[in-house]
Amino acid sequence: MPLRRGKRRRAVGARLAYSPGDSFVHRLDPRTRMATVVATTLVCLTFETPLPLAGVLVLVAAYGWLAGLLLPSIRTLAPILPLLVTIVAIDAFFPRENYGTIFWSASIGLLHPVLSTGSLLFAASMGLRLVILALVGALFVMTTSYSSLVRSLKGMGLPNSLTFALSYALRSTTWLADDLRRIVEAQSARALSFEGRVLVREPSRLLALAVPMTVTVISRSRHVTDAMQVRGYGAVARPSCYHRPRFGRRDLLMNCALAALLLWALLSRAGWFDVL
Amino acid sequence: MATSESTVIEVHNLGFVYPSSPGREPVRALDAITFSVERGQIVLLLGPSGSGKSTLCRALTGLVPHTTPGVMEGSVRIAGSDTRERPVNASARVIGMVFQDPDSQLFSTTVEDEVVFGLEQLGADEEIMDAAVADAIRLLKIDHLRHSTIDALSWGERQRVAIAATLATAPSVLVLDEPLSGLDAESASALVGTLSALRAGFNLTVIVSEHRTELLAPVADREVVLEEGRLVADRVLSARQGSAVRHPGCRASLPYRQRPGSCPSVEIRGVCFRYPGQSRSALDGVNLDLYPGEVTVLIGANGSGKSTLLRMLNGIIRPERGTVAVRGRPIARRPVADIAREVGVLFQGADYLLFSESIADEISFGPRNLGVSGEECARRTADVVRSLGLDGIPPGSSPLSLSIGERQRVAIGSVLAMETPVVALDEPTLGLDSERKLRLGALLRGLADRGRTVVVATHDRPFGDACADRTVTLHGGRIVTDERNPGPGFGCR
Structure with missing residues (x-):
């Protein structure tokens, strides 16, 4: 019986763990992958409307495809799906601000849920933001072995x-x-x-x-x-680092792309672009 | 003390006293030990539990006196340097030590990280690290495990990784504290072969503290015997002497047949089990009947399913398929605490068990849980204390302040005191010296003679042969042989 339960669980969600590979993303320096998570998070927090966030989601999906882990990373979202739906529903009925057409409203004790164009856009943005963050986080875990992360941290001094x-x-x-x-x-x-x-x-x-x-x-x-x-711990002041990660051309390319993404987000926020 | 250029270890008048602990006086672990070891020798360090072998090993590496509380006398010089004058971590290039429990000395996530750890700490160059890691991994035949995580390894594999990690820094002396404990015969033979190759290829000096000497004696040059902290013998071993050590398997065995008319106390039928996340079954269709009045010994390589089978006897783990019945009643729906009335199981690792303030409290803990009266608990405790030779220790002593061997005996006693019809022990001889093993074997035989069912999982073949009526061999979760022994104590002893 326990075996059957285990099989069912595996069918619903993929395991959030390091998945060895030799893809473009796997070959990036772990620090670049870390920078990808940080940059994506900043961009997500900058945009407040669904359209640019959908654009970021497409970019993250492309990143997952480059890692060869798009579907597995999407499957890792299965366990948090109920939480995501709940958050989106709450945001849809209790948004920070309402505007546009009001489709439905009610008064239930102290609560005053309202469903409007503004609340739906707000909920969609929040949903997209959470999905992007979960996906990019999952991709980091799935492409970064713990030891390579530790080595890269050593490399950072x-x-x-x-x-x-x-x-x-x-x-x-x-x-x-x-x-x-x-x-x-x-x-x-x-x-x-x-x-x-x-x-x-x-x-x-x-x-x-x-x-x-x-x-x-x-x-x-x-x-x-x-x-x-x-085993000699502390014998020398500066221990060496085996297979110290090194920045390569693909890291340079990726970091340039991340910088461009961040710049786009900041300029949009400053009103240089009209992003819906 | 006369020394030559080839002398790598010089121990002169070494003494060490552990400080007092609650309920215990200060303990003199070593007393005026003097000996030296030439480069390239393999030296066996022998002696009963508590004789000071582990303390001597720690003194060789400098852990005594640098990190071990106590008072040290005399001196230890390794490759010409006094261990008092050099910090332990600075000695890593000269002397390496592999501890008894490989788990507690592997602190990285992957095998490669573990093997390179010492080199990184010593600030080695990338090229040197590459070569040293490759050599150590090849030497210990763990190439296929290089990128595996430590958690995924078996006990034997971890032991080999621990040795590889120690050898990577290319020390002149390797100290091994009971390296064969917990290893099956095949892994133990492989390890002995590796030690022999290290001596031949690198002129490495090896000091091995071990109770299981039958495998090591043929490759050792000397044996140093300790007793109550004193060096009582220092003998040169010849190859002939080594090979004269008797090996298990010299007894003729016959296929097992149950005694006519006897009724099994444990019936295991078609049992299958697989641990979560594992692709291989730990038990695969096991059928086994255990009878009262018999000592059944389970043997097999690490990971063959021995411990899993024992854990099934009291319902700690439940089979995915198949049934286990004790004295005619299936245990599938019974809670573990209820099954414990009929099956007493001792798992590996006394430290996972002991918690009471005194030995008497610890031993009577199980019976008290079973609702046994205070008077009866006292009787059982006294019986167990006497039969396990614990009567020399003050009864008020905390079990946690005892030596490894004493703790193991208290743990065994705490299960035996439950006086269950079925007794199952997993590696009960860990930390016990030859004399204590003999006493334990006799005790188990006595239980069987009084109609109890005894089942023991062990790698210690001589112990198993000495007390078994029946030997069951497991391999890959299946029973591959089931043999009747000609008679306990027959043959090799």
């Missing part, structure tokens, strides 16, 4: 301790989840139940989880500290 902490944080997440599972299993095997309201009735049972968890975390951190020392 971030302190060794900070980049190590970032790398270690990801490993720790797995460790902590695994440790907790093992502790629950070990205590359950000694007839300690964690089901129902047992923990509310007898909070002292939490000690059987908290003490081993604390001991495991402390003991692991001691082991890791020793292992780091033995």
Whole structure:
């Protein structure tokens, strides 16, 4: 049975995780991909009408196509679709401002929902903005391995301790989840139940989880500290960086495109272009 | 102490005392240890649990005294430098250490990042890093794992990555603390072969602290034996002596046949299970009956499905297909806490279990959860403490302040005290010395003789052979052999 449930889940949404590849986007420096996320976010916040945002969405879709991950990245939106629909609906009925034709209005207690041309445009803009941000974020995650991100941060001159902490944080997440599972299993095997309201009735049972968890975390951190020392952590003031990411021509091209996009958005905002 | 140019390790009058902890006096872990090691030697460090092997390994790397609280006496010189005078991280080019648990020393996300970590920390050039990473990866035969994430690796693969990561900085001395624990026979043999190749190819000095010596003895040059922190023997081993160590598998086995008229206490029928996100089944159509009065030993490589099978016995994980029944009743719809009345399971890792303030509280925790009276709990605790040789430790001691071997025995005791008809133990010999293993084997045999069903998953073949009535081999989630042993304790012992 669990297998069937898993299959159904996979059919609805794709996994938001790094997807190895050799596309144009994959070969960009991670810093360029990071800049793409930042630039797209700024552009999205600059435009307030659906048409330019639809244009940005087309550009992001093209970026996804270049990465060879357009459909998979769209599929990652499936889990947040209900949230998106809810936000758009709220924006449609309770917009910041109303203008144009009023199609429907009501008064329900303290609430006064109104559906108008202005509210629909506002909701569409908000919906587009959220979809763009989610898509560009998904594409960043799907094209950037954690280690390449850490390497690029090292390349930017971030302190060794900070980049190590970032790398270690990801490993720790797995460790902590695994440790907790093992502790629950070990205590359950000694007839300690964690089901129902047992923990509310007898909070002292939490000690059987908290003490081993604390001991495991402390003991692991001691082991890791020793292992780091033995492997030379901190031996030199400036550690080297293996396969340090380097800016190439495609990074230059991409960053120029991003700069042009930002310039267009800023000039539009300043009124140089009349963007609907 | 006479030393030559080829002497790479010089330990002189080394002593170390751990500070006191609540309920425990200061512990002298090492006492006047003196020995030296020539370049290119493989030295076996032997001794019972708590004899000071791990502390000596830490002293060689400089972790004692730099990061370990306590008082150190004497000196340790590695390649001519006193460990007191050089920070631990500066010794990485000279001496590397692989710890017992590979998980706690792998802190990068991918294998390549892990192997290159030490080189980056030492500020190596890109070209040197390229060559060193490629060499270390090739030497440990992990080329195919180079871009894998650490989380996706098996225990044996992690062990090899940990060694590759240590070797990447090209140290002159490699210290390994119980590298074979948790490895199946095949992986252990491969690792021993690698150590031998390292010595031959790079004149590397290797110090190995290990309880499972049957595989290492043939390639070792010397054995140094510790007892209660003192060096009690320092012997040269010849190849003949090494090969004289008896190997498992010298006993003739017969196909298993159940005893006529006996009724199984555990029936496993067509059980299949696959972990989420894994493409391969952990268990694939397993059929197995376990009988009272028998010790069944499960063996097989890492990832063969032994631990998964044990976790199914008390419903911690439920089969996707197939059924498990205990004493005639299917356990599919029963909560784990209820099944625990009939099946006591000890999982790997005592630290995941221990939390009570005293050994007695810890051991009686399971029985108390089962509603056993205080008087009966006390009787069971006393029995278990005596039979596991824990009576030498003050009963008020916190389990968390004990050594690894002692903690393991307390964990075993906490499951045995539940006095369940079925007892399942996963790698119970981790951290136990030969004498404690023998006592544990005898204890399990005694339980079986009193009509209990005992099932043990282990990589420790000599231990398994010594106590098993029946040996079941798993491979790729399937049972490949099911054999009756000629008689526990027969043959190799």
